[in-house]
Amino acid sequence: MNDQTFGMTGQKLTMDRTLFQAYRESPWRIQVKRIGLGLAIFALIALVAGIYLSISAQATEVGYQITYLEATREAQTLEIASLRSELASLTSASVMAQRARDLGFQPADMSQALYVPVESSMVRREAQLAPPPTSKPEPLIKPAYKQSLWDWILEEILQLRINVREAQP
Amino acid sequence: MNTTPSAPPISLSRFYLLGIIFSLLSVAALIQIIRLQSDARAQELPKIGEALYNYETRTLYPERGEIFDRWGNLLAGNVEVYEVGVALDEVQRARSAESIARTLSEILENPGYAEIKLAAETPYQKGKAEFVTIADFVPAQKIRVLEDKIKTAKENRTPLNLTGLYWSAHPMRYYPENDLASNVLGFVNFLKRPENVAGCQENGDWCGGHLGVEEYYDNLLAGTPIQVRLPKDPRKIDNLPPIPPGSSLILTIDREIQHAIEKIADEARETSGAEAVTIIVANPRNGEILGMTSTPRYNLNRYWTYPEIIDIPTFNRAISQVYEPGSVFKVLTMAGGLDSGVVTPESTFLDVGSYVVGGIPLHNWEYTVWGMQDMTGCMQHSINACLAWVADQMGPTRFYQYLEAFGIGRRTGIDLAYEAVFPLRRPGDTNWHEVDLGTNSFGQGVSVTPIQMVAAISAVANEGKIMAPHIVKAYIRNGQQIEVSPKLMTAPIKAETARTLSEMLANALVNEASPAVVPGYRLAGKTGTASIPTAQGYTSPLTNASFVGWGPVDDPRFIVYIWMEKPAASPWASVIAAPVFHDVAEQVITILRIPPDEVRQQMKQP
Known part of the structure; x- marks a missing residue:
């Protein structure tokens, strides 16, 4: 019994050794595999680094552009204010009075004034340099860019229902 | 008889000395670490480092609001003027003081050649004398003349060494009607810009609006300055937050x-x-x-030409x-x-x-x-x-x-x-x-x-x-x-x-x-x-x-x-x-x- 058992064990051991040897790769294959793996890792790292570099470069460029545009906006705001002041200077009360005199106009004389009734729309309006607070400003970004697809579908369905109801007599 | 020479006796005292030195250094390092962790001033160090190398904090001043009459005629506005100055280290490296003085004195009425040269030749001292302002409130037209001069020199390949010369725009209060409604408007002491004069108002100095509407509505006109933290890394650059300008006023004045x-x-x-x-x-x-x-x-x-103007x-x-x-x-x-x-x-x-x-x-x-x-x-x-x-x-x-x-x-x-x-x-x-x-x-x-x-x-x-x-x-x-x-x-x-x-x-x-x-x-x-x-x-x-x-x-x-x-x-x-x-x-x-x-x-x- 013991011998039999021993014999079987010995046979198994022999088979195991054979199997192990059968699946062993040749050294050059292992080498190629390792080099390939190394190259793949390297390529991956290079790819990631390349993408990172590219995005960083783009971000940097955009960053500089933003800075430049902000500086330009600031300069142009200042220039606009400056031009507005210059225009006001050129049309100031004293300058306009002098120009009128040079053109042969005279200050209005009450005795020569002729009063005629005119429509209220023709009467000079006081300064309205900005809209009143009640009027809502137009949104800068259209709602379509902010709503989800689901919101949009719901809205369209609701609108369709309203249109159908309105169409019914 | 084999007589091998005996090894010289090892002097342990040197090892002990080294050990003591390293131990002391370790203790000192430990003490320093504890000190840095517990010192309130040391807590500021990362912030200083961040400010110096990563971010800069800038105060942005909104454009001062304008003042109009009831029909929309501008009574008080803003114009673009420039501050002109020199970076002393750059001027000294490039030896451009003489050229800067000659060029600027031809364009600016004041200061003259000698004064500009003297200013540009101020010895550079890091942290103390790095930049000198030569002139402020220079009209934009004069800066255009300077820019044209530089452009012409470049085109003609004429040597014009203005290295270290800088100019930057800022707004200045301007009254297009000069003295019209002056008693009502008051004025802005623009010679003392709030960004230049620290603690100006606290010192009782009039650095904003003075007298009239300009003083009464100074807060409204000046708007609220905002502080922004800007990254120095261009990859992190974010757009500046919108700075609402100061409120503009429409007066009842005709x-x-x-x-x-x-x-x-x-x-x-x-x-x-x-x-x-x-x-x-x-x-x-x-x-x-x-x-x-x-x-x-x-x-x-x-x-500023009327000394009696402060007589309220x-x-x-x-x-x-x-x-x-x-x-x-x-x-x-x-x-x-x-x-x-x-x-x-x-x-x-x-x-x-x-x-x-x-x-x-x-x-x-x-x-x-x-x-x-x-x-x-x-x-x-x-x-x-x-x-x-x-x-x-x-x-x-x-x-x-x-x-x-x-x-x-x-x-x-x-x-x-x-x-x-x-x-x-x-x-x-x-x-x-x-x-x-x-x-x-x-x-x-x-x-x-x-x-x-x-x-x-x-x-x-x-x-x-x-x-x-x-x-x-x-x-x-x-x-x-x-x-x-x-x-x-x-x-x-x-x-x-x-x-x-x-x-x-x-x-x-x-x-x-x-x-x-x-x-x-x-x-x-x-x-x-x-x-x-x-x-x-x-x-x-x-x-x-x-x-x-x-x-x-x-x-x-x-x-x-x-x-x-x-x-x-x-x-x-x-x-x-x-x-x-x-x-x-x-x-x-x-x-x-x-x-x-x-x-x-x-x-x-x-």
């Missing part, structure tokens, strides 16, 4: 009226020899100030200077008398040239005697005795109640900096005497500002109601125009009283054929010639001449107040101030396009 009254004030000052002339034009219906001037005026673009009372006498107004005050006394029912327009008074109040006789001007007069006659001839009698009939309690109701002794609250007020002495005050009832009735012994008089008398022109005088019509904030609603201050008299008194004063003007009358228009008005008190009493021959008038009487659109201080040509307001009112009224009527009474009546008919 530029045409303002221009007209300033011209008239200058002429009046010249012809009368008055020390100063003050004119106010307002709309009694809503309290809007249409024009306000006080001589002298100042070119606000060169405010003389900057805008219309609101900051109190004076005894004289007979224009009689309008208030008569309004009180009529409203309380003490007198009617038909009540009569026998004038004998004086009236005794508190045991002291109060005389008419030049001791004139007018005999029997009704109340219109009293106002027409400006009889002191008659008005003292009216006040006496009212009694001190009622008389002063009316004065208080008219706002005498209180600020009107006009939205301009430095409105003055003189306390009204009332019965019970230690410095009040019985005779004051009489003298106060004709505007002596009581001090007011012209704006107080305008506000008080506008009640007579506006159905008994005083609307709060104001200078700002609307303001623009966050891109929206917000209108300022007119506010009712008080209603000291009944509408009927106001109409009656207006008619009386209009009749008085016509009856005396006053030079104030404007043909075709029924206007109400009253002169006022007041003695000027000195330390010795009313001994000065000089006077204050005033006139108040409004119209058209049936539908008042304007009220005009004139004050001429110490006129030399004549002491009488009827001679000096009434013609000025005529000129102002004529201009205002033309600019406001008010048709003559006859035409208006025709237009009213269906």
